[in-house]
Amino acid sequence: MTRPLAEVLGIDVPIVLGPFGGLSSIELTAAVSAAGGLGSFGLYGYDGDRIRRTAALLRERTDRPVALNLWLPTGDEVRPADVDLGPFRDALRPLFAAAGVSEPATPQRFLPSLDEQLEAVWDAAPAVLSVVYGVPSAAVVDEAHRRGIRVVGAATSVAEAVALATGGVDVVVASGAEAAGHRVSFLASPERSLVGTIALVPQVVDAVDVPVIAAGGIADRRGVRAALALGAAGVQVGTAFLRTRQSAASQGHRAAIAAAADTDTVLTRAMSGRLARGIPNRALREIEASGIIAPFPAQNWLTGVFRAAAAGDPELSSLWAGQAAALATRDDADEVLAELVAGLR
Numbered sequence: 431m432t433r434p435l436a437e438v439l440g441i442d443v444p445i446v447l448g449p450f451g452g453l454s455s456i457e458l459t460a461a462v463s464a465a466g467g468l469g470s471f472g473l474y475g476y477d478g479d480r481i482r483r484t485a486a487l488l489r490e491r492t493d494r495p496v497a498l499n500l501w502l503p504t505g506d507e508v509r510p511a512d513v514d515l516g517p518f519r520d521a522l523r524p525l526f527a528a529a530g531v532s533e534p535a536t537p538q539r540f541l542p543s544l545d546e547q548l549e550a551v552w553d554a555a556p557a558v559l560s561v562v563y564g565v566p567s568a569a570v571v572d573e574a575h576r577r578g579i580r581v582v583g584a585a586t587s588v589a590e591a592v593a594l595a596t597g598g599v600d601v602v603v604a605s606g607a608e609a610a611g612h613r614v615s616f617l618a619s620p621e622r623s624l625v626g627t628i629a630l631v632p633q634v635v636d637a638v639d640v641p642v643i644a645a646g647g648i649a650d651r652r653g654v655r656a657a658l659a660l661g662a663a664g665v666q667v668g669t670a671f672l673r674t675r676q677s678a679a680s681q682g683h684r685a686a687i688a689a690a691a692d693t694d695t696v697l698t699r700a701m702s703g704r705l706a707r708g709i710p711n712r713a714l715r716e717i718e719a720s721g722i723i724a725p726f727p728a729q730n731w732l733t734g735v736f737r738a739a740a741a742g743d744p745e746l747s748s749l750w751a752g753q754a755a756a757l758a759t760r761d762d763a764d765e766v767l768a769e770l771v772a773g774l775r
Contacts (some may be wrong), residue, residue, distance in 0.1 A: 435641045437599055439580055440495045440557055442466030444664025445654075446603075446643055447671055449499030449560060450611070451475070452517040453750070455678040457486070459669060461763045470497040470560060474643075477542040477548035484701050485554030487618035495557030499583065500530050504616060508725045509753065510644035515732065521722035525713055529746050531739035539700030540727040546609050558582055564599035572598075572710055586615045586623040588633045595638040603666055604634040606646025610669045610752035612706040613697070624697075629659065635661035647659035649757035654773025670766050673758035680742030683749050686711075690755035694726055701748045709749035713737075758766035 435444040444466040450475030463469035472486065473481055481498070488496050519526075519533050520645060525534050527674050548570065551559060559566075559574050560582040566574075574581050575598075583594035584603040591602045592734050605614060606627025611619035627646040644657035645666035653656050657665045673687045700717035703726030708714070711732050713733065723729055733748070740746035760766045 431437050432639060432641045432663065435601065435643065435723065436563060436618060437469055438641055439469050443767075443771050444643075444775060445767060446470060446497070446664060446666040448610070448624060448645065448666050448668030449497065449562075450668065450672065450750075451499070452748070453672065455676060455677045456487045456491060456496065456510075458498060458676040458678070460488060461676050462671070462767060463493045463494040463496050465764060465767050466494075467767055468495055468497055468558065470499055470558075472499045472501075473547060474501050475541055476547065476550075478546045481520070481547060481550035483552055484639060485550075485556065492506070492583055492673065497550055497560045498554060498556040498559035499560045499562065500551065502512070502616075503544055503563050504563050504564065506726070507541070508728055510538065510540060510728075513725060513728050516730055518724040518728065520721060521717070522736065523722045525716065525733075525736045526745060529552065529736040529739040529743070531736055534735045539588075540731045552577060555579065558648055560584070560603075562612070563594050564616045566599070568598065568652050584614045584645075585634065585748075586613060586620065587617065587630070588613070588637050590617050590623075591634040591638050591642070595640050595650075599640065599642060601641045601663075602634060602638055603643045603645050604631045605666075606644070606660070607663040608707075608753040609646035610672065610695075610707055610755075611750040612702070620697075629658070631660040631662050647752060647754045649752075649754040650769050653754070654770050658774070665770065667766070667770060669755050670760070670770075671756040671763060672750070673755075673761065674763045675761050675764060676763045680740065680743030680744065680747060682742055683747055684714030684761070686744050686749045687755045687758055690751055692753060692756055695751050695753055695755065699723055699729070700728060701730070701733050706748075706750065706773075709751050710754075711747070711749055716748075
């Protein structure tokens with residue numbers, strides 16, 4: 431018998447905010463934690479100083495447990511010196527023009543190092559370190575535990591869940607193919623790891639001896655009840671919270687979620703170079719039509735230039751959303767949490 435998730439993570443209700451890389455907000459993360467769940471903040475692309483500033487702002491808003499989320503390197507990431515950005519810049523020229531921004535010069539680096547990020551996380555001392563795209567090293571797990579930090583890892587298959595549990599994580603997130611954003615597969619290609627939540631969760635529960643969080647397609651009390659019936663110890667919810675005014679999603683992005691039907695999301699590498707689920711728009715369609723997509727993280731950096739300049743224009747943004755977007759009907763985070771908590775009773 432595994433320990434209750436709330437006990438393991440030091441929270442009141444076993445409801446976790448999905449970590450939005452690039453769309454996390456202090457307000458939403460703090461709101462979920464303050465209400466008794468686990469607020470998560472995605473640190474994709476954050477250097478050490480920015481992580482420390484973010485953690486300080488979160489501490490000002492809540493003294494409840496918070497998770498900081500990192501992307502682990504998979505080994506296939508390219509550096510600026512590894513790739514000629516010229517053809518990829520050329521392919522994106524119409525989108526740079528549409529956003530009113532010049533074509534960018536090659537940066538010194540696309541991403542900060544994991545070591546730099548971890549040093550800042552240790553300084554921040556969150557209650558939880560969550561990771562995607564792999565199994566944290568034994569040294570990282572040991573250091574986290576030495577500091578009293580719980581470790582959560584994300585799996586898109588049973589094999590990945592077993593690898594995480596064997597690697598010493600305290601909790602496994604079983605991320606079904608319905609989920610918004612990036613498919614965080616690391617043992618096989620994401621295209622071969624598209625297991626739906628209702629199939630994935632009970633198989634993971636049977637395979638590991640740590641609490642399992644269900645993620646993907648959960649947006650209301652019915653999804654919570656279903657996840658618990660499958661053996662999950664709690665749920666992780668993304669799109670329903672992304673739809674709220676407390677998130678960092680633009681008004682246009684929230685409107686796109688509100689208008690999305692069950693078949694209105696696609697899996698694409700267009701925006702980042704890695705497979706992710708979102709709502710199609712001009713940028714996605716033009717990139718896919720060109721067939722010219724830089725490897726990760728070069729593509730993410732390139733599209734990030736016009737996305738930032740577009741100031742929330744939904745046709746030039748990454749409109750991440752899951753297949754249950756039509757169930758994301760509330761625009762206040764407290765209302766979303768209350769609806770999810772109702773599924774626990």
